[in-house]
Every structure is written in structure tokens, then in C-alpha cells.
């Protein structure tokens with residue numbers, strides 16, 4: 001399995017999971033044009049992409065869904081509630097419904113969607129199984145619930161949210177309501193929360209953690225990665241970026 005963060009951060013998210021013949025994307029939160037440029041930059045043949053999975057309605061996850069799914073002539077997999085919550089101009093035209101907690105198949109991918117706490121109508125994360133490997137895409141998570149811990153423990157590789165450093169957020173320039181939103185338990189995971197999840201629930205198959213959805217204001221790549229220093233020997237820990245696709249990782 002090959003995986004890559006095409007874009008990751010509060011300005012846009014898109015995650016690639018695939019092999020030579022089949023692939024899926026999780027979210028499409030940049031313009032379709034930008035996403036295609038980044039996919040090409042990693043030599044991904046877009047005709048292998050079979051579907052876009054949608055986690056929730058925030059525009060950093062949905063901005064390019066309608067246009068990209070039309071251009072590639074592929075469906076978006078989405079819950080009905082999330083579909084209705086997406087801004088009309090971004091709603092995909094070709095859709096397949098899914099229910100949180102009920103797995104579904106796309107080619108040789110088996111997709112397990114699970115609910116998470118986040119300030120969206122029906123926010124889901126995904127664990128994707130393919131060729132015996134388990135890939136987690138776990139961003140935009142407010143609280144480390146048992147379901148998140150369980151799904152994490154099954155994974156070989158995870159895109160794991162490491163959104164903010166608490167001190168930087170508390171002392172930073174964000175307005176009070178936004179700080180409260182992020183810290184509320186329906187916002188995002190801090191570096192420390194992400195670390196404690198990895199430290200406590202990393203399973204026997206876990207090899208690779210890609211620190212994802214870093215805040216541009218309340219975190220730095222150096223801060224996030226330094227939080228994971230103690231796990232560096234145990235796992236391969238890498239950063240994703242808002243500015244560019246990551247390298248392609250083989251799992």
C-alpha cells in the first residue's frame with residue numbers, strides 16, 4: 001500500500017491511499033486544480049482513483065469535492081447529514097451514502113467509518129483495510145473516545161491529527177471563542193493528546209505515524225515532532241504539510 005498526504009492543515013486536507021491499480025482519497029479540501037497538480041507531483045495516475053471519502057462538512061475538507069469528483073467521474077462517499085451540511089456549491093453530484101459504524105467496500109478497499117467528536121453534524125474518521133494493511137485517517141477529533149483508541153490500535157499506519165500546542169494556543173492571538181472551540185472537546189487534538197494516544201494505544205502492527213492537520217498559528221512542525229521524540233525509535237514519525245504533498249510512503 002502507498003499512502004501520502006496530498007494536503008494537510010486547516011487550509012485544506014486530502015489523503016491518498018492506493019496501489020498501482022486502485023486508489024481512494026479521503027477529503028478534497030483544496031481546489032480541484034490544486035489537488036490535481038499535487039497528485040501529479042507525486043506521479044499518481046488519477047485514473048486509478050475510484051472514490052473520495054468525505055469526513056465532514058468543513059470547507060478545509062470539502063472545497064474541491066464537487067469539481068474533482070466530476071472531473072474524475074468518481075463518486076463521493078458521504079453520510080446524508082454531512083451532504084446536507086456542505087455548502088451547496090461544493091456538494092458532490094455523484095454520491096454513495098454510508099452510515100457511520102457500517103463498513104463498505106470500494107474495489108479491494110474495505111472502509112470502516114466511525115463517529116468522532118468534532119463540531120460538525122456527523123463527523124467521521126476512517127480506517128481503510130487493503131492487502132491486509134490498516135490505514136487510519138484520524139484528524140479533526142475533539143476527544144480521545146474509546147472508539148478512536150480502538151481504531152488507532154488496529155492500524156499499521158495513521159494520519160494522526162497533532163493540531164496545536166496548548167501553550168501556544170492559550171497565549172496566542174486567536175479570539176477567545178475560537179480558543180474555547182478548539183479546546184472544547186469538539187475541536188482538535190493537541191500535540192500532547194496525539195502523543196498520549198500513540199504512546200498508550202499504538203498496536204503491535206503500528207509502524208508509521210504521519211502528524212497531520214497542524215495549525216499554522218498554534219503549532220510549528222518542530223514543536224509537533226519534538227513532542228514525539230520519545231516514540232521516534234519505536235515508530236517512524238513524519239510530518240505532513242499544508243504547502244505540499246508528502247513523499248509517498250509504502251506500508
Ligand SMILES: [Zn+2]
Pocket residue numbers: 009010013058060061140213
Ligand atoms: Zn479540518
Ligand SMILES: [Zn+2]
Pocket residue numbers: 056058118120140
Ligand atoms: Zn473540521
